[in-house]
Amino acid sequence: MQKDLRPAVIAGNWKMNLTPAAAAALIAEVRPLVADAACTVVFCVPFVDLAAALEAAAGSNIKIGAQNCHWATDGAYTGEVAAGMLREIGVEYVIVGHSERRTLFGDTNETVAQRTRAALDAGLTVILCVGEYLEQRKQNITLETVRIQTKIALAGVSAGELKRIVIAYEPVWAIGTGLTATVAQANEVNSGIRALLAELYGKAAADGVTIQYGGSMNAANAEELLAQPDVDGGLIGGASLKAADFARIVAAAQ
Ligand code: PEP
Numbered sequence: 001m002q003k004d005l006r007p008a009v010i011a012g013n014w015k016m017n018l019t020p021a022a023a024a025a026l027i028a029e030v031r032p033l034v035a036d037a038a039c040t041v042v043f044c045v046p047f048v049d050l051a052a053a054l055e056a057a058a059g060s061n062i063k064i065g066a067q068n069c070h071w072a073t074d075g076a077y078t079g080e081v082a083a084g085m086l087r088e089i090g091v092e093y094v095i096v097g098h099s100e101r102r103t104l105f106g107d108t109n110e111t112v113a114q115r116t117r118a119a120l121d122a123g124l125t126v127i128l129c130v131g132e133y134l135e136q137r138k139q140n141i142t143l144e145t146v147r148i149q150t151k152i153a154l155a156g157v158s159a160g161e162l163k164r165i166v167i168a169y170e171p172v173w174a175i176g177t178g179l180t181a182t183v184a185q186a187n188e189v190n191s192g193i194r195a196l197l198a199e200l201y202g203k204a205a206a207d208g209v210t211i212q213y214g215g216s217m218n219a220a221n222a223e224e225l226l227a228q229p230d231v232d233g234g235l236i237g238g239a240s241l242k243a244a245d246f247a248r249i250v251a252a253a254q
Pocket of ligand 1: 015170177178214215239
């Protein structure tokens with residue numbers, strides 16, 4: 001089965017939620033619930049929570065990620081955090097290009113590409129987010145939109161480096177809204193992204209890339225979404241803040 005060619009990855013995106021103490025408490029609660037997970041389990045936490053999260057997850061199968069990184073290695077970028085800084089403290093993953101960063105904080109396809117490059121250079125694994133606005137879906141340009149986002153972000157990324165890229169297809173209209181793409185919509189776009197990867201890197205490399213779905217995935221709908229042939233995991237916002245719900249999603253990925 002093609003899905004055996006790539007690891008399933010369930011990643012929680014806590015966004016701007018939980019203090020360090022609350023982060024440690026949630027990870028302590030989740031730890032035993034996901035100890036037997038057959039998939040990779042990641043929590044992407046606020047910068048200030050990283051140290052507490054790393055400590056709480058130490059010795060477990062939970063990996064810790066950040067939610068953004070800057071493209072420079074250092075310099076006059078007040079308020080930013082470099083990828084190398086994240087790597088040095090033990091962070092393994094970083095979300096790049098989340099729609100909230102694109103919409104609220106001015107990220108463009110070009111800056112997403114720069115952040116991706118910097119994260120790879122620092123040794124991180126990138127969770128690269130792409131997805132269309134509702135207007136673009138109505139205009140029937142969903143696939144074109146995610147193809148452009150993906151192609152620009154991956155410009156300059158080698159086939160070898162593709163092993164440290166996870167793509168998260170997240171329709172913007174489904175994020176935090178309770179609206180979920182249908183399983184057919186999720187699989188169609190994920191499969192379109194994989195077809196683009198095959199054009200760029202060849203079929204074997206494309207088959208090895210984990211492509212998640214994100215957008216109101218929860219304990220109730222995860223199993224059906226994750227059963228789709230091209231849905232290899234999930235990027236989970238709201239439901240990743242509840243231990244039992246997140247653990248059910250992880251269990252659905254097995
Ligand atoms: C997200 O933040 O990437 C996300 C998918 O959020 P939610 O699951 O809350 O829609």
